[in-house]
Every structure is written in structure tokens, then in C-alpha cells.
Amino acid sequence: MPIPERVGIISRLLLRENAYRSIRDAIVDGTMAPGEKLNDAELAQWLGMSRTPVREALARLEGSGLVVTEPGRYTIVSPLDARIARAVQTVMAAMHELAVREAVPHLSVVELDAMREANARFAAALRADDVDAAIASDDDFHGVAVRASANPVLRAVIEQYTPVLRRLERLRFSSLNGRASVALHDRIITLCEAGDGEGASAAARDNWLSLTEVFELDAYGNLST
Template sequence: MPVPSASAVHVRSLLRDDVYLSLREAIVDGTFAPGERLRDSELESWLGVSRTPIREALLRLSRAGLVIARPGRATIVSPLDDPATLHAQQVASAMHELAARLAVPLVSEEDVDAMAAANERFATALEADDADAALAADDAFHAVFVERSGNTMLADVLEQTTPLIRRVERVRFASLAARESVGQHRAIVERTRAGDAEGAAALARENWLTLARTLGD
């Protein structure tokens, strides 16, 4: 039988992922507001792609809780939903706890220095009220444990849950809870330098549960 072109498969895969990531980022950063209707024709014009990858991306976003698909009617951006966010946060906190427990025995001094530097960028961004920079720095901080854990399934689960959390964090990033994370990060770095995997894991879990105190405000 004819052998399909591998490069074409890769191009299609990359296209689907690019469309999904573009739409996800637009929802997380508020470009598409809660309750806004997403029309295929407008998305096609914006992204410059056909309807098929857009529908595939919207299906993935629906599974992640970021859009609500109403067959035959409309697809809308999900409202900010405290219960759904709390559920995502519970899963994410458990995954980050596990990542810390697995990673601390494996991290290098350079890894720990990178975490400390990311936290300084995080603090600076919060002082400047720069939500984009703060979220990027926070992602960089926690990515060290996820990458060093050696468990690739952690990243897959977090890819599903984190956007829902980040969406709410962006709205409430001026809260005291966000500033509290700076100190929590420093404590995690200290426990990591000391080789205390259980201590770092407990702190990582608490750090990801901080948002629960702001939900419903």
C-alpha cells in the first residue's frame, strides 16, 4: 500500500496544536471574555486556517472546561466557575506535590538557582502589576520540578488543569494571596537546597492550594 508522507502528518499535527494553543491563550488572557460566543467563521479569519482544526481545538477546550459547546447552537467561552477551578486546583496541587517529591533528589544546583531566579522575576512582576510576566515566571518556577521528576504523565495532566487555574489567577492577581506565593516559593527553594523532598512537596501542595482562599470573593 502507499506509504503516507510523514512530514505531512507532522504538519497537520503541528497545525492542530498551534490552533489549540492560540485559542487557549486567548481565553486565558481574557481576549475572549467569559460568555463570549466563538464563531467558526471569525476564528477561521483570525487564525487563517480551515474549520476542521478549529473544531478539533474547540473540542479539546471543551474537555478542559474552557468552552461550552452547544451542538447546533453555539460555542461560548465558559464563565468563571469557582467549583470547576477548585477541582482543577485540587488535581494540580497533588501533581505538583508529586513532582517535588520525585524531583528534589534529582535536581542540580543550577536547577535550584533557576527556581530562585524565576521567583525573583515573579516578585518583580507582581510589584509592577504585570500579570503576563508574573504567570510566566511562576510557570518557570514550577516547571523545574515537573521536568526533573522524570514522570511525563505529570506534564500531560497539568496541561489539562493549569489553564483553568491561570484564567482565574489572572483576574485576581492583585490579591494578597499572589504576594504570599513569593514567600512560599522561597521556602520551597530552601527545602530543595536542603534535600528535603517531603518538606518541599508539602510546601508545593500548599502553594497551589493558596488560590482556594480567594475563590468566591
């Protein structure tokens, strides 16, 4: 039988993914501020594409808590909400704990070296007060175990909700004890190398739970800045 033509389908999927990642990154890095109104026509013009993939991207972003939509009225960048952030933090700590537990039996020397290299970049970025580099290298560090776990469901959940925490880390990065994170990363690597899946996974959980100091509420229940 002839091979079905799929170019159009692939093109649409790529447009939708590009729109999602571009808008997500702009929200996480603060280019699009909390409470800012999002217009799909303006976003489409910015991205150089039709409004359809933009609308699909906004629906996906709403699912991960980065935008809020009132049908027929508005779509805005989600306000910072400490309660939501705490809920996401709990889930992410559990997901990374599971990722490391599943990854440990499969980690190679090359992957352990990649974790060390990412943590070295993370430490250097903290010393240089380079928030972008710190977040990127932290993602690289944790991404080694997530990929090695070979668990696609776990990976999808982590990818969906990590931006919620990264957004807060960026805005309040100076309040984090970054050097403690470097030390926790080193501990995770040491335990992984020793084949201690339970110890390494517990250290990964503690690493993500150490973000608690970011989520401070004011007297009205809003995230303080």
C-alpha cells in the same frame, strides 16, 4: 523500505496545536470573555487556517473546561465557575506535590538556580503589577520541578488544567497575597536544596492551595468579581 512521507501529518499536528494554544491563551488573558460565543469560521480566519484544526482545538479546550459546546447550537467560552475551579485547584495541588516529590532527588544546581531566577522575576513582576510577567515567571518556577520529575502523565494533566486557574488569577490577581507566594517559593527551593522531598512537596501543595481566596461565591453560587 522507503521512508513514509509524513510532512502532511506533521503539518496537521502543528496546525492543531497552534490553534489550541492561540485560542487557549486568548481565553486565559481575557481577550475572549466568559460567555462569548465562538464561531469556528471566524476563528479559522483569525488564525489563518482551515476550520478542521480549529474544531479539533475547541474539542480539546472543552475537555479542559475552557469552552462549553452544545452540538448544533453554539460553542461559548466557559463562564467562571468557582466549584470547577476548586476541583481543579485540588487536583493541581496534588499534581505539583507529586512533581516536587519525584523531582527532588534529581534536581541539579542549574535547576535550583533556575527556580531562584524565576522566583526573582516573579517578585519583580508583582512589584511592578505586571500580571503577564508574574504568571509567566510562576509557570517557569513550577515548570522546573515538573520537567525534572520526568513523569509525562503528570506533566500532561498539569498542562491541561493549569489554564483554568490562570484565568482566575488574571482576573482577580490583585486579591492574591503575592508576597506570600514568593516566600513559599523560597521555602520550596530551600527544602529542595536540602534534599527534603517530603517537606518540599508539602510546601508545593500549600502554595497551590493558597489560591483559595480567589474562589468566592455570591448568593447565587456564581464566582464573585
